Amino acid sequence: MKLTKYTHACIRLEKDGRVLVLDPGTFSESAEALSGAQAVLVTHEHPDHLDTKAVVAALDGDKGLALYAPDGVAKQLRGEAPAAADRIHTVEPGQSFQAAGFDIRSFGGQHALIHPQIPVVANIGFLVDGNVYHPGDSFIIPDGIPVRTLLVPLHAPWSKSAEVVDFVIGVRAPRAFQIHDGLLNENGLGIVEGHVKRIGAKYGTEYRHLAARESVEV
Numbered sequence: 001m002k003l004t005k006y007t008h009a010c011i012r013l014e015k016d017g018r019v020l021v022l023d024p025g026t027f028s029e030s031a032e033a034l035s036g037a038q039a040v041l042v043t044h045e046h047p048d049h050l051d052t053k054a055v056v057a058a059l060d061g062d063k064g065l066a067l068y069a070p071d072g073v074a075k076q077l078r079g080e081a082p083a084a085a086d087r088i089h090t091v092e093p094g095q096s097f098q099a100a101g102f103d104i105r106s107f108g109g110q111h112a113l114i115h116p117q118i119p120v121v122a123n124i125g126f127l128v129d130g131n132v133y134h135p136g137d138s139f140i141i142p143d144g145i146p147v148r149t150l151l152v153p154l155h156a157p158w159s160k161s162a163e164v165v166d167f168v169i170g171v172r173a174p175r176a177f178q179i180h181d182g183l184l185n186e187n188g189l190g191i192v193e194g195h196v197k198r199i200g201a202k203y204g205t206e207y208r209h210l211a212a213r214e215s216v217e218v
Contacts (some may be wrong), residue, residue, distance in 0.1 A: 001102075003132060003149070003218045005210035007034050008182030009049050011134060011151060018101040022126060022134045023049040027182040029213070037062075039100035041091075042069035043136025044111055044123040045076070048131060048182065052080060059084035068099055070122035073121040091124050102128050108140035110131035112158040134179070139167040149218045150205070153180035154192050161192055168200040168207070175218070176207045179180060 001015040010028035013020045019037040024030035030051040034040065037058070050073060059065055059081040066087045078085040078124055081086060091097075093109040111123040125135040125142070133147045137156060150173035154164060168176060176196070181189060188214050189209075197207040210216065 001129065001131070001218060002215055003177075004033075004215040005177060005179070005212065007212045009134075009136075009153075009179045011132070011179065012037070013102065013128060013132065015063075015129075016101060019102045019142055020102050020128065022128075023136065023179075024051050024054060025049040026051045031057070033058075034058040034065075037065060037100070037103070040065065040067045041099065041104070041126045041134070042067065042073050043125065043134065044070060045073045046111075046137065049136065052077070056081045059087065063087075066099060068097070068104070070124050072122055093124060096142075103130065104128060104132075105142070105145070107142050108135070108138050111137045112139065112156070114158045133171070133173070137180070139163060139170075141167070141170050147171050148175070149173060150176040151179045152176050152207070154178045154196070154197060155184045156180055157189065161195055164192065165195050165199050168196055168205055169203045172203050173205055176205050177210045177216070178207075 004012040005026040008027035009023045011022045012033045015155045019039045020039050020184045022041045027046040027048045031054045068089045068091045073089045074090040095106045107125040111121045123138050125140050132149045134151045150171050
């Protein structure tokens, strides 16, 4: 399949003329990523992963577009786009389903802790075609199945570099690309990616940086 990285956490996957988009958020080129998509997966409700305006416009503009998300996100979007309510599906951890011709498995359930005084929200990690894993805002490792392509949240208010590296080590995917890099400048990006690339390689993971709008075959 073809994987296209957009700014921050948004990913577009294309296979056999079908398009699946994950986490079109407000930091990303969401309208562009959503163009021509048949399905959208949303890991959680935070705006950097869900551009509500762009997603509602896409749902209203294409009666074939389906969306899959945790319960709170699904309920919100049914209220925002009532005409598309029957195409907005609730996902829980441990499910398997098809979206836009892709096989999907869901993992996790909870956003990583930011601070005890900040409420924890639902978060679903999605594994697509047993290949590409998008964890959302978590370091949940899929159980019982190997990951071939890991999307690594490089930097967030809820993480530190040691946890990022340990996530890469724990998954041990053959290849990895970055997501959740929208808060880093070039200096910070170089430091974190250097650790991920160097230490990940010891455990069999080849890490590569993707620029916004860059595509690769996976």
